[in-house]
Amino acid sequence: MHPIELNAARVSRRQLFGRTASGVGTAALASLLGRDSLAGAAGASNAQGIPGLPHHKPSAKRIVMLWQGGGPSHIDLFDEKPMLQKLAGQNIPDSVRGDTRLSTMSSGYGKWPCVPAIKPYRTFGQSEMRLSEMVSPLGQIADDICLVRSLHTESVNHAPGVTFFMTGSQVPGRPSLGAWLSYGLGSESDNLPTFVVMTSSDAGKTCGQLFFDYYWGSGFLPSRFQGVKFRNTGDLVPYLTNPPGVSREGRRDLLDDIAAMNQAHLEEYGDPEIDTRISQYEMAFRMQTSVPELVDFSDESQSTLDRYGPNALKKGTFANNCLIARRLLERDVRFVQLMHSGWDQHNNLFTQLEIQCEDTIGPSAALVMDLKERGLLDDTLVVWGGEFGRTPFGQGNPDSPNGRDHFGKAFSWWMAGGGVKAGHVHGATDEFGWNITADPIHVHDMQATLLHLCGVDHERLTYRYQGRQFRLTDVHGHVAQGILA
Incomplete structure (x- = not known):
């Protein structure tokens, strides 16, 4: 599912079930059906691009x-x-x-x-x-x-x-x-x-x-x-190198713990910037390997x-x-x-x-x-x-x-x-x-x-x-x- 649609679905569900007292009615069912529909459409999307593009x-x-x-x-x-x-x-x-x-x-x-x-x-x-x-x-x-x-x-x-x-x-x-x-x-x-x-x-x-x-x-x-x-x-890119005494495995464990906390906040508030934080931490970790290789010109x-x-x-x-x-x-x-x-x-x-x-x-x-x-x-x-x-x-x-x-x-x-x-x-x-x-x-x-x-x-x-x-x-x-x- 595209991040924008995923956030919309999260917010709708949280608002309906956690922040209102109106119960599960037609609007709630429509939200759930919409979420399922979005998830199905996302299966054909291009690497989290918008479905249909x-x-x-x-x-x-x-x-x-x-x-x-x-x-x-x-x-x-x-x-x-x-x-x-x-x-x-x-x-x-x-x-x-x-x-x-x-x-x-x-x-x-x-x-x-x-x-x-x-x-x-x-x-x-x-x-x-x-x-x-x-x-x-x-x-x-x-x-x-x-x-x-x-x-x-x-x-x-x-x-x-x-x-x-x-x-x-x-x-x-x-x-x-x-x-x-x-x-x-x-x-x-x-x-x-x-x-x-x-x-x-x-x-x-x-x-x-x-x-x-x-x-x-x-x-x-x-x-x-x-x-x-x-x-x-x-x-x-800053912080590509781990601090002294921190191994790649230790950094991975730390990011996993941070991601778990961010995920909990994301489920609670549906803020897309929390989703950004999760994805950017992951990208930064992967770039520790990809960026040094990118600028290794020895093969040119x-x-x-x-x-x-x-x-x-x-x-x-x-x-x-x-x-x-x-x-x-x-x-x-x-x-x-x-x-x-x-x-x-x-x-x-x-x-x-x-x-x-x-x-x-x-x-x-x-x-x-x-x-x-x-x-x-x-x-x-x-x-x-x-x-x-x-x-x-x-x-x-x-x-x-x-x-x-x-x-x-x-x-x-x-x-x-x-x-x-x-x-x-x-x-x-x-x-x-x-x-x-x-x-x-x-x-x-x-x-x-x-x-x-x-x-x-x-x-x-x-x-x-x-x-x-x-x-x-x-x-x-x-x-x-x-x-x-």
């Missing part, structure tokens, strides 16, 4: 989200615009800009000078995909990726933008994408969490953004569905390590996190969320963007190639993107602009595997990279599409809270059929 055959069994916090510049990396070069220094026309919402850093500008891409674009792969030289490692996987050039969002600031994509709302408090999938589909791994998060930053080189816990939180879902964050220093070939780059074994780097992510995915962890900060480049765009690409693009491409060679890419969805893009006009001194500001009207992501079209470019923007001219994809559309690829109908995966049914996409969202294979 997936709603359709999934293309992706697992997702790895390569989140680039700060807003990667679509103009400089993925969306070639020769017009910006032709009109360099001239104002972008009012007819193009319209009433686009911009951040307060540039909304009051009197000039909007065109700033061309920092590096030239080249053609890659049989698909003849045009990409900046700064992301040339992606050329090795150009025929495997789906490049989306038509994403858009309402947010123009970082935290609301990340929160919007991760939870479906710009205001914190709702469950994250990984939590929704954990809740709906359950776990495929016995010894590792369903949802794992790792963070990295190049804040010493460029402007980094903070990563808040609610980016991977469970919101109003029980906390057992939130992401488990692996640390960058010390043990990946030198050619594999070389592919991920010089930081492959340097703890806390994006490259090392990508390598760990592949090992998590091949151990059936359902959702892996890598969050890397450093893309919030304003007046240091022209000096730092290329360095940021060197640190992240190669490992991202390596992960895709690694998954493909191991036969995992077909049912693993790789997603690379950030909360928005950067402005086509220059920021700073209009006569000598030295950066770009936040821009949500149009920006680019890329995806690979898991049921998306390979070697495909989806959507388009105008000659200034400002307005979307074909196949727009809103944040909610992308959320609906990711759930669809995992076999989930975004309109049917809901949770009742404060008197209404909530879902990741709120009351919006359509599956982007054009990117499906």
